[in-house]
Amino acid sequence: KPIYDKKATTTSELKICQLNLNKGSCRGKTEVYMLCDKVQKDDIEILFRQGSWKANGEFAQTDVHRQIAIVFKTPPYQDQDITEEVEVSVVLRRVSDQMESEPVSFMYLPHNPDPYEVK
């Protein structure tokens, strides 16, 4: 059995501690602040997933703050015509060894171009 250095960011467990938002438009581009345990800015991705669909949260290495926070934009949901909220999961994944954090939930909201229902 291999022995892991729990303090090393190359092998440590990944954990999402808190998101400032847990819902956003199905069109994506919602800015989200994530607080997490230590990550390596060049070896981390944020995955949105539901069934066979998956997409990456969008950020640059400069959006990773001191290894413990990431400011990213949500990806667009696969279906732009949802009429009800859809729940997906969000995980942190280390690119090098594909290790994942426990998932947290995120809700995609319908895009409503006609909020006053004029049509």
Place this chain on the structure above:
Amino acid sequence: NPIYDSKSPNASNLKISRMDKTCGSVLGGDEIFLLCDKVQKDDIEIRFYEEDEDGCWEAFGDFSPTDVHKQYAIVFKTPPYHSAEIDRPVTVFLQLRRKKAGDSSDPKQFTYVPQVQDKEEVLRKKQK
């Protein structure tokens, strides 16, 4: 000249890097995620303030030591502005400040927006 240990968190410069919101209700209570340089969870405060010819106002962001994440982020709630009766947005400043040493970060702006009032009330005030 004093010599500071720049690696020590209580001697390094305070800095606000990023905030998820820069405006909120005049009544306070808005949750803000603030990313910063290294702070000590039990020796840091978030000071909102305003300085003008009428005098000074200050109030403090509401958080506990457990809301300080790994020394580099703080989740806090905004304090209410001193007057809930504002007709238009008011911009104030906030800064990180160490309680013991009293030193502070460069300020960032924060804008208090009026409560949503009914439109007739707004019109009536405008006509005055």
